[in-house]
């Protein structure tokens with residue numbers, strides 16, 4: 001699905017020398033590259049504070065802790081997403097309130113958010129799924145009216161931007177109270193292991209986040225609050241410093257690959273190419289097709305695999321059908337869009353190193369299979 005080797009080879013000299021410098025300094029934890037990367041990411045995103053941490057899941061957990069969410073508080077998020085949000089909500093004893101998504105964009109539906117609010121609701125976690133921003137203007141308006149926190153999960157959309165109706169343009173993660181991201185290797189900005197970060201413009205919140213991520217201390221061995229141990233290690237920060245200046249170019253390459261796929265599939269009956277949401281650009285963390293009920297997705301997946309083409313189902317089950325999160329508030333059929341998407345989506349290889357030959361080989365085989373199934 002991704003070609004991390006070729007991407008590394010293109011940056012080898014700079015990456016290797018960044019790593020060597022950290023090794024020479026033996027500054028593995030809290031070395032200078034961590035602060036430098038945080039400063040550079042602040043500049044790139046246009047936010048006041050970036051606090052790096054160990055992974056994107058921790059980022060979400062620390063964000064919820066820093067906002068003072070307490071057991072029983074309701075947190076609204078999408079039913080069609082990666083598990084992290086539901087996981088940290090459960091771990092903190094909060095109450096996950098799920099809502100359905102838009103059938104075209106896969107993004108959380110603001111109308112359903114509004115309908116799910118109760119006096120116990122404290123926060124909304126929009127997930128900028130597959131690379132485009134949820135409708136943040138609508139979500140922020142709801143949050144303002146109802147006095148709710150907004151934590152943006154931007155693990156799949158770093159570098160995407162959103163345009164408000166007054167023309168203001170903001171980067172994914174810089175609009176809510178806290179933005180959370182992941183630097184998992186296959187992410188649009190990925191390191192060579194685990195990594196994550198939180199962003200905010202609020203100085204007090206930034207201070208809280210830093211303390212929580214560091215065992216609840218701001219002075220060494222003085223633990224004022226309960227925290228966790230969640231650090232981005234310096235080797236990862238050194239790699240991310242090399243890659244960050246390439247992020248826009250990487251996202252442009254993903255868009256070129258998406259445009260190739262679009263063109264190959266747009267007039268093929270039975271597959272729906274990814275819909276671009278309004279007000280946001282797309283950074284194509286995933287290129288996800290929706291197949292019609294008449295096509296057999298598993299057979300297509302197997303056919304592609306026989307041709308040496310990987311494909312993935314993001315996600316085979318919505319959160320409310322995952323064993324760990326089954327909840328009698330949400331019986332089967334409760335979120336029909338999410339459930340249908342889980343049966344119909346298929347993501348194709350998407351990364352920065354796809355060649356025209358590879359794109360042609362992949363798309364020709366998809367079309368061949370579909371024509372065969374139809375005949």
Ligand SMILES: Cc1ncc(COP(=O)(O)O)c(C=O)c1O
Pocket residue numbers: 055056057058081082084085127153155156181182183184194195196
């Ligand atoms: C939408 C979303 N949120 C959160 C995460 C969690 O990130 P991590 O794997 O770094 O914990 C991911 C990672 O895949 C993700 O896709």
